[in-house]
Amino acid sequence: MSQTPLVLVDGSSYLYRAFHALPPLTTSSGMPTGAVKGVLNMLLALRRQYPDSPFAVVFDAKGPTFRDELFEHYKSHRPPMPDDLRVQIEPLHASVRALGLPLLCVEGVEADDVIGTLARQCAALGRDVVISTGDKDMAQLVCPHVSLVNTMTGSSLDVAGVKEKFGVGPELIIDFLALMGDKVDNIPGVPGVGEKTACGLLNGIAGGLQGVYGHLEQVAGLAIRGAKSLAAKLEEHKEAAFLSYELATIKTDVPLNIEVDALHPGEADREALIELYRQLEFRSWLDELLREARQSGEVVATAEAVAIPESRYETVLDEARFAAWLEKLEQAELIAFDTETTSLDAQQAELVGLSFAVVPHEAAYIPVAHSYMGVPEQLDRERVLAALKPILEDAARAKVGQHAKYDMNVLAHYGIEVRGVAYDTMLESYVLDSTATRHDMDSLALKYLGHGTIRFEDIAGKGAKQLTFDQIALEQAGPYAAEDADVTLRLHQCLWPKLEEVPGLTRVLTEIEMPLVPVLAHIERNGALVDAKLLGEQSVELGEKMQQLERQAFELAGEEFNLASPKQLGAILYDKLGLPIRSKTAKGQASTAESVLAELAEEGYALPQVLMDYRSVSKLKSTYTDKLPQQINPRTGRIHTSYHQAVTATGRLSSSDPNLQNIPIRTAEGRRIRQAFVAAPGYKLLAADYSQIELRIMAHLAQDEGLLHAFRNDLDVHRATAAEVFGLAPEEVSGEQRRRAKAINFGLIYGMSAFGLAKQIGVERKEAQAYIDRYFARYPGVLAYMERTREQAGEQGYVETLFGRRLYLPEIRSKNGAMRKAAERTAINAPMQGTAADIMKRAMVAVDAWLQESGADARVILQVHDELVLEVREDQIERVREAVCPLMSTAAELAVPLVVEAGVGANWDEAH
DNA sequence: CCCGTCTCGTAC
């Protein structure tokens, strides 16, 4: 039988880290307890992991250590220990002892040195040692018998791991720290030497720190950034480097008289623990101890000493309370609900608990999967979900959520198709004012209820140490989760009457946004299939091309520089090579934007063309071919984007993680990426898009005869525009004229000026102005509509879509001319862009409904503003096409037809 | 080391 490893816990390092990383927690009287709780949690988890091991929790002793004396002259004070931390040391020691865990505190010796010595002694005897620490300095102790674990983050390090993480093996860690220093541990190091440089030195010159200083002449030859000046820097700070070496060295030979066999945990002292937990107000641990004590027949005083805050939030842990809440839900007119999970990504999230509210200020949290040491027994997840399923799936039982799409997607993974979500407070807020930047619950609670909610950060911490919800103690998780449901209900009660004041907005919410929620949930869950192998091949190819272009650029520039840095690039182009500055950025820098480079390339300069090619290749690689394969969900093998319903000012959706609404199409190179979006075997992609939807909407809103005529007769609208503007018959229009007319049409939608148009099509401003004048003369309805829109926006402070969606434009009355102009352009654009978005949303609802009821083997996998992409079983392509296109065409009744074009292919590129 | 800002580039 193999011997169990000795477990050595670096208690002091954990105490510091718990104190800084975890949210502050205090008793009702204000005594800080968060660090104690954090360390105890960690110890219990570790103990569970190594139940039979000898075990020691090591702390620094009070008073000076020999290290302090040794480096007396080295005055670099640690900041004094915060009082809130100091007062937690004693209760922690007492708790560790009461738990029966051996505690080591050796006077005059730091915890690190005790651990180092014990680890070496033990390893020498051939016994394995696991050091639990959050301190990377300990990596110097790692050897075949000694490994590190960080119980807070769950990571572990053996010899290979150290080498991988730091770039040098354990035997060089001291040298590594001596060179780069360590702020946290007050090791100065050599200024200017960081991780990369230290690594380069130690790997480039044998013999560690001594070796490096013995061969400073070799330093300049190393392939390290700034190698030339490095030797001088090292020489200058030689003393600091060698002092750092001593400071970083953990002693492995301090005199100790400790037998490993004496380090076996004993029985916990329950009475002492109860008293401690009572003082520290660790409710759930206390409850558990009291329960155990009662079961074993001990007489214990009731826990009156613990102040229970007045609250109507409840954490449901037993069948009776669960039954009571089921009854409440059955009777409720409206149910506010929320889920707590392990991830913000609904596709990967695991359900940890659910919360409900049916009357304001009263809510329940039902935990089902919290798993930290000392967690009370919770109701079984499957059983809870089975009981809730009929309620959640009943479309007749109205529900309200905050960002309910997320919860619906989570629950879908447990076989629950939530129905009856009649309201979503995020969308209520969005419809009320789409220009508000935040529609999250915390912001809404503050804005509309004047209520500061418990923030997730408050209970989970932040940064790398952030806990997942299942790791959060129920005392904190319960009120947080219950509050989510309660606040959602109260927000709805506040927002809904505001919406009802404007019937148009009520309709946008109930007829467009709310029906869209489950549709988007479906699309996200469906996901898109991508050919990772193809993208990988493209990545390699693009990488080679990048290197080639980089070499060319360096040659033309006469030096090496970072091609991705606009700053460095500007220096090369304008300062060194003296190219003319054609445009500046908003901040006054000489611009290196594509249009500028194109202009310069046109004039015969070589470098700009190379840079343009480099940029387009590197964009494709970093944003698409490298990134997309990483976003494939391992569970489904597909990419699941998130569609955001409350982001854009105009009513469009947006897409992220990854953004699938900006996959390249304009160049042949870019289109290759679309070829990687494929259909599953036996299926094909059907891409259906609205033809010229925004121009058609302009024709409808402006009621302009010329434009109406063009669309009613299915003319090529750009050709027709060219004919009008250039005074020709349609068949006489040249390619260039049509291109210009197209730019005019798009420019109009965007509220473009003569300046912008001139730049876009490469003509003089005067000429562009002439085109615009001519356009408005030929399409007077459009001119009148634009003037009307500006006026209305100025009077009302907002513009509307055809369906009544509003966009507020406070800046339309700005005294600042540029701001006012910008607001006017938005005023022109928003009704067209927003109406198109409304129409597409209605179409999506209709298509989803048809897919459900028809039972067709087809699903929507993407929406790109005016396009829907479906994955359809091959033999049903025609049937689906014949249903989907008319549903899209009839999503709105305009004065002109809504034409939908559809294509089919094995991949997205082919389907166009 | 993390975060926000800037610049650039992709889509409709």
Added chain:
DNA sequence: GACGTACGAGACGGGT
């Protein structure tokens, strides 16, 4: 200053 709506990569600079 000059064309609307987005998302995201990489660089950079300031503050921790």
